[in-house]
Amino acid sequence: MSASRLCRAFLSLTVCALLAGMGAVRAQPVPGPGAEAATTTTPASPSNDKPTYTVAVVPQFPAVEIHRIWTPILTRLGDTMGVSFELKVARDIPSFEDEVVAGKPDFVYLNPYHQVRARRAQNYRPLVRDAQPLTGILVVRRDDPIRSVRELEGKSLAFPAPNAFGASLLIRAHLAEQERLRINPLYAKTHTNAYRQTIVGKTAASGGLRVTLEREPQEVRDALRILLETPGAAPHPLSVHPRVPKAVQDGVQKALLRLSQDPALAASFKDIPMPRPLIADYQRDYFPLERLKLDRYAE
Numbered sequence: 001m002s003a004s005r006l007c008r009a010f011l012s013l014t015v016c017a018l019l020a021g022m023g024a025v026r027a028q029p030v031p032g033p034g035a036e037a038a039t040t041t042t043p044a045s046p047s048n049d050k051p052t053y054t055v056a057v058v059p060q061f062p063a064v065e066i067h068r069i070w071t072p073i074l075t076r077l078g079d080t081m082g083v084s085f086e087l088k089v090a091r092d093i094p095s096f097e098d099e100v101v102a103g104k105p106d107f108v109y110l111n112p113y114h115q116v117r118a119r120r121a122q123n124y125r126p127l128v129r130d131a132q133p134l135t136g137i138l139v140v141r142r143d144d145p146i147r148s149v150r151e152l153e154g155k156s157l158a159f160p161a162p163n164a165f166g167a168s169l170l171i172r173a174h175l176a177e178q179e180r181l182r183i184n185p186l187y188a189k190t191h192t193n194a195y196r197q198t199i200v201g202k203t204a205a206s207g208g209l210r211v212t213l214e215r216e217p218q219e220v221r222d223a224l225r226i227l228l229e230t231p232g233a234a235p236h237p238l239s240v241h242p243r244v245p246k247a248v249q250d251g252v253q254k255a256l257l258r259l260s261q262d263p264a265l266a267a268s269f270k271d272i273p274m275p276r277p278l279i280a281d282y283q284r285d286y287f288p289l290e291r292l293k294l295d296r297y298a299e
Contacts, residue, residue: 052084058108060191061212111134112233115239118239125282137171149228159188160194174228191212192216
């Protein structure tokens with residue numbers, strides 16, 4: 001075979017091999033939209049393959065404060081259980097209520113009346129609560145001459161939200177049922193806003209909780225005086241949606257009780273406030289609230 005024919009034969013074999021290789025590449029199936037989406041959601045590594053659960057917290061405090069309090073606890077809780085917890089803070093209490101009634105959060109820290117509604121709407125189960133009973137307080141300006149709740153007849157009072165339990169429902173029910181007072185309720189969306197409505201003179205008094213008042217700056221606390229404190233009730237629980245696996249529910253309950261004993265987390269549990277958590281029970285702790293017919297004062 002001449003050198004030219006040998007060269008042509010070699011080139012022909014090379015081209016054929018290249019074409020065959022290209023054909024092999026093109027023969028791979030092209031993923032459709034569904035397959036492409038499935039690929040993008042596949043975890044990049046086993047370390048990222050952790051179940052993630054959302055935790056919604058009633059916005060009694062500013063969002064930055066809630067993140068400061070809850071992040072250390074949820075981080076340790078996730079490390080202990082091998083899962084991830086994503087903190088969710090609604091812009092205000094009414095928005096929070098809507099999310100809970102719709103069953104969006106997996107776990108939720110909520111007030112006692114919210115717990116009754118959450119049980120009714122989505123069968124949320126309380127896991128833990130603090131041992132200290134919850135009471136509502138009604139505050140007036142420290143320099144205000146008002147000395148009796150009877151003097152609030154017909155006046156405007158600020159509350160965080162219609163369905164805030166201790167800071168609104170208990171107080172309004174007490175004023176209506178026990179004192180037979182008529183008031184004009186104004187809703188400021190947060191405890192902080194409600195206190196300031198009274199300080200600047202827009203309302204004669206405002207409803208809140210001792211714990212939220214104690215967290216206010218000194219100048220706010222110095223400007224207010226407690227006029228009324230309601231009888232106590234079981235405080236805010238951390239509750240869980242029934243879609244969360246039972247093993248995870250029980251694990252969170254037990255882990256929180258253990259973590260509350262860790263000195264490194266003591267400040268965070270105190271700020272929730274849940275310095276002395278115990279196992280919550282709906283029938284014992286929150287069912288009695290159903291008999292109070294607080295729906296008459298809710299919105």
